[in-house]
Amino acid sequence: MPEHRNTVLMIEDNPIHARLIHNLLKETGDDVYELITAVTLAEGLRRIEQDRIDIILLDLVLPDSQELDTFIRVRTAATQLPIIILTGLDDVSIAAKAVEAGAQDYLIKNEIKGPHLTRAMHYAIERVRATRGEWDSPMFRLAQQQFLKAAQIMDLDENIRERLLFPQRTHVITLPFRRDEYNVVETVFGYRVQHLLTMGPTKGGIRYHEDVNLGEVSALAMWMTWKCSLMNLPFGGAKGGVRIDPTGLSRSELQRLTRRYTSEIIDVIGPDKDIPAPDMGTDEQVMAWIMDTYSQQIGHTVPGVVTGKPVVLGGSLGRKEATGRGLVYLISAAARHIGMPLQGATAVVQGFGNVGSNTARFLEEEGVRLVAVSDVTTGIYNPNGLSYAELVDYAQKNRFLKGFPGGEAVTNKELLELPCDILAPAALQNQITAENADRIKCRILAEGANGPTNLEADEILNRKNIFILPDILGNAGGVTVSYFEWVQDIQNFMWTLKEINERLHGILLDAFQRTVARAETMHTDMRTAALIEGINRVTEAKLLRGIFP
Numbered sequence: 001m002p003e004h005r006n007t008v009l010m011i012e013d014n015p016i017h018a019r020l021i022h023n024l025l026k027e028t029g030d031d032v033y034e035l036i037t038a039v040t041l042a043e044g045l046r047r048i049e050q051d052r053i054d055i056i057l058l059d060l061v062l063p064d065s066q067e068l069d070t071f072i073r074v075r076t077a078a079t080q081l082p083i084i085i086l087t088g089l090d091d092v093s094i095a096a097k098a099v100e101a102g103a104q105d106y107l108i109k110n111e112i113k114g115p116h117l118t119r120a121m122h123y124a125i126e127r128v129r130a131t132r133g134e135w136d137s138p139m140f141r142l143a144q145q146q147f148l149k150a151a152q153i154m155d156l157d158e159n160i161r162e163r164l165l166f167p168q169r170t171h172v173i174t175l176p177f178r179r180d181e182y183n184v185v186e187t188v189f190g191y192r193v194q195h196l197l198t199m200g201p202t203k204g205g206i207r208y209h210e211d212v213n214l215g216e217v218s219a220l221a222m223w224m225t226w227k228c229s230l231m232n233l234p235f236g237g238a239k240g241g242v243r244i245d246p247t248g249l250s251r252s253e254l255q256r257l258t259r260r261y262t263s264e265i266i267d268v269i270g271p272d273k274d275i276p277a278p279d280m281g282t283d284e285q286v287m288a289w290i291m292d293t294y295s296q297q298i299g300h301t302v303p304g305v306v307t308g309k310p311v312v313l314g315g316s317l318g319r320k321e322a323t324g325r326g327l328v329y330l331i332s333a334a335a336r337h338i339g340m341p342l343q344g345a346t347a348v349v350q351g352f353g354n355v356g357s358n359t360a361r362f363l364e365e366e367g368v369r370l371v372a373v374s375d376v377t378t379g380i381y382n383p384n385g386l387s388y389a390e391l392v393d394y395a396q397k398n399r400f401l402k403g404f405p406g407g408e409a410v411t412n413k414e415l416l417e418l419p420c421d422i423l424a425p426a427a428l429q430n431q432i433t434a435e436n437a438d439r440i441k442c443r444i445l446a447e448g449a450n451g452p453t454n455l456e457a458d459e460i461l462n463r464k465n466i467f468i469l470p471d472i473l474g475n476a477g478g479v480t481v482s483y484f485e486w487v488q489d490i491q492n493f494m495w496t497l498k499e500i501n502e503r504l505h506g507i508l509l510d511a512f513q514r515t516v517a518r519a520e521t522m523h524t525d526m527r528t529a530a531l532i533e534g535i536n537r538v539t540e541a542k543l544l545r546g547i548f549p
């Protein structure tokens with residue numbers, strides 16, 4: 001608990017509710033909070049300007065302002081302050097919207113107990129402190145809000161809820177590497193975040209991208225936790241990254257950067273500790289350099305330190321294409337579930353890297369007509385169908401899709417809104433938002449990328465009855481075959497591609513069926529159901545292990 005007194009501004013016009021909060025604070029005997037009250041928004045805004053406030057408790061329905069607008073006006077006046085919404089049972093959905101728009105939490109007035117109130121305030125203050133700066137990322141907010149929504153629906157143990165909201169270990173480093181021009185040294189930020197150490201070693205990719213920060217990597221690590229748990233894999237979630245645009249680096253620069261990054265995180269990775277894999281901007285070659293650097297330092301070859309390596313170095317058959325292959329297994333299951341034949345269905349794929357190109361390839365193999373694909377440079381649209389082989393051939397020769405002659409050029413924004421049966425975002429986060437969700441026309445949204453859809457968009461898509469394969473299920477084929485790779489490495493054993501694909505299919509289908517069943521029994525959407533499946537297993541493990549000491 002904070003040592004100094006915190007001034008709590010309560011903006012609440014109902015005297016009964018105001019007295020309730022006042023009494024609850026008094027009852028706890030906790031004198032770290034001093035309460036001041038305002039009964040209108042105008043008075044509240046004046047207090048924010050004049051007084052040194054530490055936290056705001058806000059009723060959204062006031063005499064001079066109503067609902068979300070109330071929150072937005074308070075947030076605009078107090079950009080850095082934690083805000084907890086006080087809501088009645090009838091207005092929970094507006095309170096949830098305020099949380100999505102940046103409030104730290106909400107409390108249902110009739111259900112608040114004294115210790116619960118002070119705990120909620122304490123954590124709201126802590127959360128704001130932590131999310132300033134490095135932590136401040138839309139992706140981290142999305143991951144936390146998704147988790148909080150699932151926690152609310154499943155009535156998650158409050159202690160576990162706070163424990164899982166932030167990663168267990170974070171490593172922020174700055175590292176230098178030489179450019180090809182010998183005297184030029186770049187210093188960049190690097191990260192390795194381990195969200196959960198309860199389930200076994202941690203597992204997660206390494207991303208090279210110019211927007212990477214601690215918040216983004218933490219969001220990805222948190223999603224890895226739920227994903228591994230949903231798949232019943234013996235891993236907790238992790239993720240790493242370097243804030244750099246890798247497309248501007250030569251091969252030797254990329255190698256020097258990777259080797260230095262590996263040596264900076266060498267103490268926290270290892271086959272029993274934390275096992276990296278490829279993500280955006282990294283590939284088999286980067287994994288080979290990480291494995292080599294680690295092995296040189298340890299003194300012998302350690303293939304199990306990374307997955308997604310080339311097969312000749314102990315990589316697994318089928319790993320490279322596993323995420324796309326897995327996504328298509330799940331699309332087939334989803335199509336069967338909604339009674340849509342895959343043969344002759346149409347698909348749009350955003351992104352033509354590892355996940356996007358393999359998704360396109362396996363969709364085509366299933367008889368799906370690929371009508372549009374894209375990469376960072378352009379989208380290509382042809383309602384009569386695009387040929388996967390021609391696209392790959394062009395991308396290999398020209399590096400990007402720009403200029404591909406087999407279709408009409410469209411922007412990535414337009415691409416997402418094209419009519420199709422299957423839409424597979426397989427590039428970046430935050431692609432489907434409240435701005436475009438209404439214009440999305442697919443029947444199945446198959447998330448290959450992590451975090452492509454935000455919460456507001458989710459609601460719209462669910463209302464439109466679009467079947468969503470949420471990222472932690474949709475792209476879990478990658479980590480599942482990574483798990484197979486790790487198992488083969490530590491046992492010095494090789495499985496056939498047939499064995500790998502059969503096991504992958506079995507694991508994904510089982511997770512799909514559990515998610516559908518949970519969504520049905522809990523009357524919730526597929527994303528929340530998948531999260532609850534993942535969170536449940538982690539919770540059970542945490543409660544069984546207890547707390548040290």
Ligand code: NAD
Pocket residue numbers: 278279280281282323350351352353354355356374375376377412426427428429448449450475476478479
């Ligand atoms: P990649 O680097 O191989 O490919 C990324 C693709 O996205 C490229 O075609 C790139 O041109 C395109 N792209 C980049 N910026 C874009 C933009 N602004 N608009 C449109 N396209 C853009 O990366 P990847 O490994 O295929 O990863 C893609 C997504 O899938 C990421 O969200 C990643 O976290 C997720 N994912 C990857 C794996 C895996 O095994 N590689 C596993 C699970 C999830």
